Each structure stands twice: as C-alpha cells, then as structure tokens.
Amino acid sequence: MSKFESRVAFVTGATGGIGTWLCRQFAEEGVSVVVTDLRQESCDELAGELRGKGVEAKGYAMDVCDTSSVRGVVSQVLEDFGKIDILVNNAGVWLHPDFKENGFHPLHEMPEEDWLHIIDINLCGTIRVSQAVVPSMIAAGYGRIINLSSIAGISGLPGMADYAASKGGVILLTKTMSMELASKGITVNAVAPGMVASKNGGVRPNAGTWVGRNCHPSEVARAIVFLADDESGFITGVNLPVDGGRTIGPHGTGWNK
Numbered sequence: 001m002s003k004f005e006s007r008v009a010f011v012t013g014a015t016g017g018i019g020t021w022l023c024r025q026f027a028e029e030g031v032s033v034v035v036t037d038l039r040q041e042s043c044d045e046l047a048g049e050l051r052g053k054g055v056e057a058k059g060y061a062m063d064v065c066d067t068s069s070v071r072g073v074v075s076q077v078l079e080d081f082g083k084i085d086i087l088v089n090n091a092g093v094w095l096h097p098d099f100k101e102n103g104f105h106p107l108h109e110m111p112e113e114d115w116l117h118i119i120d121i122n123l124c125g126t127i128r129v130s131q132a133v134v135p136s137m138i139a140a141g142y143g144r145i146i147n148l149s150s151i152a153g154i155s156g157l158p159g160m161a162d163y164a165a166s167k168g169g170v171i172l173l174t175k176t177m178s179m180e181l182a183s184k185g186i187t188v189n190a191v192a193p194g195m196v197a198s199k200n201g202g203v204r205p206n207a208g209t210w211v212g213r214n215c216h217p218s219e220v221a222r223a224i225v226f227l228a229d230d231e232s233g234f235i236t237g238v239n240l241p242v243d244g245g246r247t248i249g250p251h252g253t254g255w256n257k
C-alpha cells in the first residue's frame with residue numbers, strides 16, 4: 001500500500017459537479033473518502049458508489065454555514081476514521097437565490113441577503129471547516145488542504161462582485177494559512193477553475209479559453225488530487241488556475257492559429 005492509499009480525504013460540497021468527480025478519483029487512487037454535503041441521501045448514494053470501488057467511504061449531512069453542524073461532523077469523522085489527512089473546501093455557490101428572476105446585479109443594486117449568502121458559503125464556510133479540521137492535522141503533523149477558488153477571484157466578475165470577492169478572499173486565506181501551517185507538515189493550496197461543464201457533462205457557453213473549449217469537472221479534480229498527494233509536499237500557497245489559459249491574457253492580437 002502506498003502512503004497515499006492510507007489517507008483519508010474530507011470533501012465538502014462532495015455531491016456536486018466537481019465534488020463527485022473528485023471523490024471518484026480519490027477512490028480510484030485508493031484514498032478513503034468522507035462525503036459531506038447538504039443532503040444525507042445524496043451523500044449516502046455517492047459513498048455507496050465509492051465503497052463499490054473498494055475504499056472506505058461514508059456520507060455525512062453538513063452545512064458549511066452552520067458552525068455546530070461543521071464541528072459535530074468533524075468530531076464524528078475523527079471518531080469514525082481516526083484522522084483527516086486531506087481537506088478539500090469545495091462547497092460553493094455562485095448563483096443568487098433569486099437567479100431565475102435576475103441573477104446578476106451591479107454591487108450598488110445587490111440585495112444584502114444575496115451577498116451575505118454567497119460570502120457566507122464560499123468564504124466563511126471555508127474558514128469554519130478549516131478551523132474545525134486543522135487542530136487534528138497539527139496534532140498529526142501532516143495535512144493537505146485544497147480550497148476551491150475561481151478565476152473570478154483573480155480577475156473579478158461584473159454582476160457578481162460578491163462571488164468574485166468571496167473567491168479573492170479564499171485565495172488570500174489560502175496564502176495566509178499556508179504560511180501559518182507550513183512548519184507543521186501541512187500544505188494549503190487553492191485550485192481556480194475557469195468555466196466548468198455542468199455535472200451531466202453539458203458544456204456551458206464559453207468565451208476566452210486559449211484551448212478553445214470548456215473544462216470537464218474531472219480535469220479540476222485531477223489538479224486537486226495532484227495537490228493532495230503525499231509527493232506534493234513542497235508546493236504550498238499556490239492558486240493553480242485550471243482555466244484553459246483564460247487568465248493568461250485576452251484574445252486581443254488577432255491570433256487565430
């Protein structure tokens with residue numbers, strides 16, 4: 001058994017598009033998976049699929065906006081699995097609750113409940129889960145933390161200032177945590193997806209990737225698994241874009257080869 005195969009990965013928002021592919025890839029690598037998301041039923045379903053691949057996996061309903069839910073699940077997981085080696089702060093939303101009517105608002109027109117909602121899940125959720133998990137990693141002298149940021153956190157996103165600000169916050173949270181935890185055997189990195197195809201493989205309308213297509217969720221998952229590996233211990237504080245080159249620069253020169 002490789003060292004990686006003895007690891008336990010705790011994934012938030014695990015039953016969504018990127019989370020599902022990530023859990024599958026961890027399982028294929030032999031890593032045990034803690035499947036957490038809002039609905040117990042979908043967590044159980046995915047955990048069952050992963051156990052079918054021969055790894056330990058269990059589902060837990062957890063809301064990253066609720067500190068007692070987060071702390072309760074983390075202590076139950078430590079009891080059930082004995083440790084958490086890998087934490088992937090993947091839970092996130094970018095659509096406002098009223099998206100069907102009018103999802104995009106310039107900041108000066110954005111309802112307070114919208115921006116509080118987005119920042120609470122994406123940024124505060126990442127903080128809550130990290131605060132609950134990190135003490136056990138420090139005690140073990142080992143950890144891999146991967147936070148999901150976004151290219152919106154690098155370049156901004158008009159009409160979604162709250163989302164862009166939450167993801168920009170995740171990038172600086174990642175850098176700061178990486179400095180605080182480096183001497184304790186814990187790496188902290190972020191992955192910044194560009195536009196990712198939907199869960200069922202459908203492709204969203206796209207503009208601006210140099211590779212000329214959208215990303216499949218499995219490609220984001222690959223980058224996360226790479227950073228989660230034991231062998232990636234010299235990489236910390238990085239925000240790795242998985243964006244087909246979108247943030248390199250615009251298509252402004254007429255280059256079309």
Ligand SMILES: NC(=O)c1ccc[n+]([C@@H]2O[C@H](COP(=O)([O-])OP(=O)(O)OC[C@H]3O[C@@H](n4cnc5c(N)ncnc54)[C@H](O)[C@@H]3O)[C@@H](O)[C@H]2O)c1
Binds near residue numbers: 094195
């Ligand atoms: N899909 C993209 O194009 C894209 C681009 C950039 C960044 N990202 C980021 O990647 C991550 C995963 O995105 P995805 O495309 O898989 O999204 P998704 O909507 O398919 O999955 C997100 C998951 O988070 C869960 N979630 C929502 N609120 C939660 C809460 N309060 N507590 C716990 N879980 C909660 C949802 O139930 C869902 O399963 C997110 O952080 C997202 O911001 C996605």
